[in-house]
Structure formats: structure tokens, C-alpha cells
Amino acid sequence: AQSVTQLGSHVSVSEGALVLLRCNYSSSVPPYLFWYVQYPNQGLQLLLKYTTGATLVKGINGFEAEFKKSETSFHLTKPSAHMSDAAEYFCAVSRVSGNTPLVFGKGTRLSVIA
Amino acid sequence: NAGVTQTPKFQVLKTGQSMTLQCAQDMNHNSMYWYRQDPGMGLRLIYYSASEGTTDKGEVPNGYNVSRLNKREFSLRLESAAPSQTSVYFCASSTDGTAYEQYFGPGTRLTVT
Numbered sequence: 703a704q705s706v707t708q709l710g711s712h713v714s715v716s717e718g719a720l721v722l723l724r725c726n727y728s729s730s731v732p733p734y735l736f737w738y739v740q741y742p743n744q745g746l747q748l749l750l751k752y753t754t755g756a757t758l759v760k761g762i763n764g765f766e767a768e769f770k771k772s773e774t775s776f777h778l779t780k781p782s783a784h785m786s787d788a789a790e791y792f793c794a795v796s797r798v799s800g801n802t803p804l805v806f807g808k809g810t811r812l813s814v815i816a
Numbered sequence: 817n818a819g820v821t822q823t824p825k826f827q828v829l830k831t832g833q834s835m836t837l838q839c840a841q842d843m844n845h846n847s848m849y850w851y852r853q854d855p856g857m858g859l860r861l862i863y864y865s866a867s868e869g870t871t872d873k874g875e876v877p878n879g880y881n882v883s884r885l886n887k888r889e890f891s892l893r894l895e896s897a898a899p900s901q902t903s904v905y906f907c908a909s910s911t912d913g914t915a916y917e918q919y920f921g922p923g924t925r926l927t928v929t
Contacts, residue, residue: 711856736917745820745906745920746859792858796916803849803874804918808858 704729704795706807714813721765721780723810725793728774735776736794736804737767746792752776763787788814818842820921822907828927829897837892837924839907847910848890849918850874850882852903859906865890897928 709724727733734753738746750761757769763786767778776793790811794804823838841848846867851859851874861874863882871882879901881893890909894901904925908918 738920743923745922746908746918747920748917751917803847803861803864806859808856 704805706793706795706805708793708807708810710810712811715783716815718782721783723778723791725776726774727795733795737778738792740790783814785814820909820919822921822924826925833897834895837905840889841909845909845911849908850892851906854903899928902928
């Protein structure tokens with residue numbers, strides 16, 4: 703069975719500092735991986751996804767993530783945090799084939815301090 | 817193109833009351849999902865429908881029923897609401913394919929007193 707672990711339920715960074723949100727997955731087959739963002743009182747929206755090909759994936763709002771198979775990780779980064787990045791971030795995994803739902807991590811709340 | 821819409825946005829129920837949460841999508845997606853979100857628990861799948869006419873249980877189906885009315889609509893029913901069902905409910909939809917992403921509605925905030 704697949705699972706996702708997000709290390710740190712809450713991460714706080716200063717404005718302009720590096721953002722690093724950690725995600726590790728467990729999957730018996732190569733997965734597809736996703737990062738979603740949820741702003742207060744809104745639904746989730748897709749930041750980026752890894753399917754095949756290049757392991758460094760770029761998303762919206764300057765975020766990127768790197769798929770590392772050997773480490774079973776898909777950490778989300780952004781070089782310079784902005785106040786508007788404050789939100790909750792969810793990592794999710796799916797199988798490559800089959801019509802099964804995504805499995806989500808428990809989320810990491812990002813706070814940005816001025 | 818409205819995407820995924822949910823009604824109502826907010827609801828307060830008394831224990832034992834019933835209600836139906838409505839969800840519709842206009843993206844011609846085959847698959848639809850219902851999640852609940854609770855603090856510290858992430859998103860937990862209640863039910864999903866891989867295609868019109870089919871539904872499957874997710875991680876936390878007890879106390880809920882669903883209906884895939886047609887390709888566009890997927891409703892979630894609470895027959896006898898309990899305080900433990902106080903949560904934010906999200907509907908999502910996705911296309912078929914090898915790298916499907918899910919599109920989420922804005923959510924319904926439900927309080928059961």
C-alpha cells in the first residue's frame with residue numbers, strides 16, 4: 703500500500719529565506735507524485751507534479767520539487783519565501799496505472815515571518 | 817468553466833439530522849471523490865466514484881452514503897449526523913489517465929451540535 707509522510711506539521715521561515723518542505727513516500731511500484739497548496743478557507747490547488755522524465759519539476763509561484771527514487775523523497779523548495787506563500791501544503795502519491803485515488807500526507811503549514 | 821462546485825458552503829446540523837452535500841463538475845471528468853479534512857489529519861477519503869454508475873469506499877466511509885447521479889454530479893449524504901462528523905468536506909474530480917491530478921471544490925464547512 704502507498705503512504706506519504708510529511709516531516710513537520712508546521713514550518714516557519716523568514717521572508718526571503720529558503721523554503722524546504724519534506725515529503726517521503728512508500729510505494730511498491732514507481733509512483734506519480736504531487737504537491738498541492740491550500741490557502742485559508744479555500745480548496746486545494748495543484749502546485750506541481752512528477753510523472754516521468756526530468757526528476758526536477760518546476761511548478762507555479764516559483765516552487766520546485768525533486769524526485770529522488772533512492773531516497774523515496776519528493777521535497778518541495780522555493781529559494782526565497784514571500785508572505786503570500788503562507789498556506790498549508792500537501793504531498794500526494796498515486797500509482798502509475800489503475801484508477802485509484804491519490805493518497806495524501808497530513809500536510810505542512812508554512813508560516814512566513816516578515 | 818466553473819470547475820468543481822459544492823453546495824452549501826456552510827451548514828450547522830443538530831445530532832441526528834440528515835443532509836446531502838452536493839458536488840458538480842463541468843470538466844467532463846470520469847472520477848469524483850469526497851474527502852473530509854480535520855486538523856492534523858490531512859485529507860481522508862470517504863468515497864469515490866471511478867466512473868458513472870460505480871462507487872467505492874475510501875478510508876472513512878462509516879456514517880456516509882454517496883450517489884453518482886450522472887457524470888457531472890456526486891452527492892454525499894449524512895443520514896444521521898453525529899458531532900464526530902463536524903469537518904470540512906471537499907469534493908474533487910479527475911480525468912482518467914496515467915498521471916491524473918485532482919481538481920478540488922471550495923469545500924463545505926459542516927458543524928454538528
